[in-house]
Amino acid sequence: MVVLLMVVCLIPDVAQGQSRKKRKVVREMTIYDVDTLVNPIPLQRKMWHDKIDRSQKAASAFDGKASDGMIYYAEDSVATNLLTGALLRDVDQMQVMIENMPFNEDPTVSEGQQKIRYLSDLNELVQKFNKDTKVDPVFWRRTVTNFREMLIAKHEGHIVDFVHRHPDIYSLMNRQLFEGDKEARAYVYTTVGRKEPVMMIRRLSEFAKDPFACEIIAAAAKVVPSEIYNYASSTNYTLSNAVRRCMDPLVQTIVKISDESKSPLRAMAFLSWIYDRKKTIPEIDAITANQDLFYKSLIELKIENKGGLGDQTLTDELQYRGLKYVREMNDLHEAKDPVRFKCIEDFKPHELYYVMVYGQDEIYTSSFVGTFRRMMERMSDSISGGDLLASVQYDKFRTFIRMCAGYNTLSTFLSSMSQEKKMEVMTDFIANLDKGKDDELEDAVDVADAFGSINDEELMNFLQNEVRRNYERSYKEKSLKGMRVYALLATLFNGLKASDNQEAIKQQSEVLSLPPINLVQYKNLVNDSGVVYEQVFFYGDEDGKASFASFLGGFKDGKWKVVPSKYWTTITSVTGKPVVIYANNPLPEPEDEESQKQLCDYLAQNEIAPTVVIHRGHSYHLPLTLDRLNKSSRIVMLGSCGGYHNLSLVLDRSPDAHIISSKQTGAMNVNEPIIKNIETRLLEGRDVEWIDMWRDLGNYFKTKLPSYKSTFADYVPPHKNLGAIFIKAYRRLSSNEEEE
Secondary structure (H helix, E strand, O other), X not given: OHHHHHHHHHOOOOOOOOOOOOOOOOOOOOHHHOOOOOOOOXXXXXXXXXXXXXXXXXXXXXXXXXXXXXXXOOOOHHHHHHHXXXXXXXXXXXXXXXXXXXXXXXXXXXXXXXXXXXXXXXXXXXXXXXXXXXXOHHHHHHHHHHHHHHHXXXXXXXXXXXXXXXXXXXXXXXXXXXXXXXXXXXXXXXXXXXXXXXXXXXXXXHHOOOOOHHHHHHHHHOOOHHHHHHHXXXXXXXXXXXXXXXXXXXXXXXHHHHHHOOOHHHHHHHHHHHHOOOOOHHHHHHHHOOXXXXXXXXXXXXXXXXXOOOHHHHHHHHHHHHHHHHHHHHHOOOOOHHHXXXXXXXXXXXXXXXXXXXXXXXOOHHHHHHHHHXXXXXXXXXXXXXXXXXXXXXXXXXXXXXXXXXXXXXXXXXXXXXXXXXXXXXXHHHOOOOXXXXXXXXHHHHHHHHHOOOOOHHHHHHHHHHHHHHHHHHHHOOXXXXXXXHHHHHHHHHHHOOOOOHHHHHHHHHHOOOOOOOEEOXXXXXXXXXXXXXXXXXXOOHHHHHHHHHHHHOOOOOOEEEEEOOOEEEEXXXXXXXXXXXXXXXXXOOHHHHHHHHHXXXXXXXXXXXXXXXXEOOHHHHHHHHHOOOOOOOEXXXXXXXXXXXHHHHHHHOOOXXXXXXXXXXXXXXXXXXXXXXXXXXXXXXXXXXXXXHHHHHHHHHHOOHHHHHHXXXXXXXXXXXXXXXXXXXXXXXXXXXXX
């Protein structure tokens, strides 16, 4: 087992048990396993094989480069093998299998029609892969395996028995095989609907008219009631009617809010109070009409709710409302404190806590420090740090610890509690990171990110011992997720002291089975013609226009040719290596989104896949940029917070990406020197080495632009972006274990 071997190397005297070798199961050869044709393919079916072959060829261009008979996934040979084996070799074998299948004597269809239907279903499977913007190699390996087994079951007349044994997301993905069987369809949809209500309700259009729709809608209403509200208030009659005819009491409460509330979107956050009859809809409308009362009531319900009914809707609203206070403080960053922090002046300590943790994506360093100081002052001697965390039910406490570490306030916070309580809190900080689904990693990423900011050696030694202890626990409990998480944290711990040593980081990359963390090779940035393509996203607000003008000003040194057009500007190198930069014009909102769309369409039509992507805009614009990332991006500069969800989204779409992010909103006078340094290396055809580059930039801000030195310090280079490194390594471990 990969995890076990990693920990044996990293943590002496841990996990000395030997992993058992998997015993290969030898099964009898059948007609389904034959890999050569029994009879030639008739001409009427040859066109379907050609269609599948074309779909496979498109799949093998997954990396944006010419087809090479492989489906390349990041610099990850295991994941590449999983995808290549599943979508190319296994699909090839299934084409042969379909042709060799004996006719099952169905009187309603001829043998030719039957096999054409199977081939059509197989082609649809490959096309689904081609449309997937967030490819998971393990998922696709299992989906293809499921397709093969279900196809055999269908051919033998056992489709219902098969789905009863496999009522999962993989069977749902291959639903084209059972669409004609009402019993199989109902069983898969309802079973998956109970297990994965969030995913299923977003597919309501697939089953809105089915009699089992209400069961899935009712299950989703408990988890994502906001989705039910959206459908209830939709102008799409089919979707709206599916919700409104469902007589589940909770669903009907949502319908009532949609119909009766003056501000239904705001009222939805208080669904549990309305459903439990603690408040009426008019009473909730009165609360939401007052900004401060609205926010404080959200906090009250959040603490009371403890992850209960509609918690995600409540959390989303809490974050959205909290950001209003954060943005107000940020906008007044040059004002005196009494003016800047007036909006939170009457907030209690736990309310200030929520402003910080739910405003993490946009909060400035000075806004955090100012809010934190007010929280500590109001806690005084009457409320300890432990009391505060208990009062908020430890909600987001790992995020808070990580933020305190990053903003150098952790020792202050921990000093507000007894030594015993301090150790208890930090023990909890490391503990139970294996809880939840395998892909729920937010808490573990918070811990990984915190490691890079903690300077207290005694505390770090304590945390390292806790990582060791939790690995041992996970091993005894046979928690695979736990072993993965704590093995990776141990590796990151070991690499911290050598974070600026090229050779040490190279060794750490090898231990993590990752490509070099400290650099992006120039050869991986160029396309087949030797050109580096970049894309820069700008937005149409005043800051975006100023950034765009300043950005263009950096290309007047004679090394570049700048050509403007209606929707975008093209910047091409005229000296050095070929580099082409596309930047959408920051047209007035909302036309800026159209300029981005036009540019992306142009790049797609011309098969241009940028390997460098730069976001120039506020954090609230970032989701639009992330939606447009491509699979070939190798350097992604966010210029704003790189919290877990953003990091995860980047790596979903661009698994090879080295991510530059900031602990706060990016600054134009910091972004541009970073970009210029990258361009200089590209023009010279050099690898982009982060350690050397960050050292040069540090000297630049120290000597040339000292007023921005502290702002630059908030930027996190890829080799120190422990959260991103953790996610990459965790996903790679998952792929490795799937192949074993």
